[in-house]
Ligand SMILES: Cc1cc2ncn([C@H]3O[C@H](COP(=O)(O)O)[C@@H](O)[C@H]3O)c2cc1C
């Protein structure tokens with residue numbers, strides 16, 4: 001199956017209505033569970049039924065290096081990508097710790113880390129050792145962009161074939177907030193200033209430089225003051241392998257009518273790419289948390305997504321997505337355990 005040859009059905013309105021009737025009939029004030037009810041309705045529309053499972057689940061973490069780090073846009077040395085990829089599979093990064101707490105599998109995929117990991121724990125699909133420096137040339141070829149998308153799509157489909165009922169998308173790659181900001185600027189016709197933040201916490205001076213690198217990269221690609229609609233053009237000129245693969249995995253969720261949990265800013269840039277390929281794919285996205293990264297609000301508004309959690313997280317890796325898992329378990333428990341109004345025992349108190 002190809003990421004761009006799949007039929008995507010709209011949300012099942014009947015199941016959403018059925019869910020709201022079911023929730024209204026539980027022994028609680030109408031709409032008392034607030035946005036938990038909104039999420040339950042959304043899930044019913046995605047699964048096409050009120051009777052769904054939210055386990056097992058898996059977080060797919062796509063990892064690669066970014067050539068643009070040569071321009072000094074990141075606070076962190078490139079080798080952290082390789083080190084953290086292995087640490088993650090050993091359970092020692094932010095997303096790994098949270099996934100363990102909230103009962104989620106995790107898998108790291110290496111699409112272009114600039115090192116040979118030689119770790120059986122990491123799934124390897126190296127497109128190359130790092131993308132190119134987008135300031136001086138396209139980050140990747142169009143062929144490579146398609147490969148990243150297709151690989152992410154296939155890993156998403158595989159995760160669902162393994163029985164997972166929900167996937168989350170995460171990433172790892174030093175310098176990738178520069179690529180993500182450039183993707184957002186290109187897709188929305190914005191400037192570097194409007195959509196660039198501090199990534200893994202850079203200084204004021206470095207932020208100015210990062211914005212300049214993004215604006216000059218957009219100019220090199222011929223994107224200045226233009227809104228680009230071709231996801232492959234954006235991905236190849238100013239993208240990142242890991243963000244392309246994330247977009248592919250998002251499309252996979254839509255293809256099999258299952259939810260995909262977005263993470264933070266990096267996932268929003270991937271969501272924008274997926275949305276350019278299949279506009280209705282936003283139906284399958286669960287906006288979990290609002291990243292603190294500058295530029296988040298602009299892209300969330302463009303995608304009409306309203307995240308459930310806002311606690312200033314900005315780690316990436318899929319860590320923010322993990323925070324919604326207790327909400328999913330809560331919904332399932334409410335549906336399985338709460339009394340309906342009819343089941344309430346009115347004779348209990350004479
Ligand atoms: C130790 C460490 C762990 C991380 N885990 C996620 N990121 C996050 O920061 C990186 C992007 O930030 P920038 O564009 O500023 O380089 C990505 O790997 C993202 O996942 C990390 C960053 C660091 C330093």
Ligand SMILES: O=C(O)c1cccnc1
Nearest residue numbers: 199264265266291315316
């Ligand atoms: O929101 C994110 O995903 C993010 C923001 C900054 C750094 N890393 C990740």
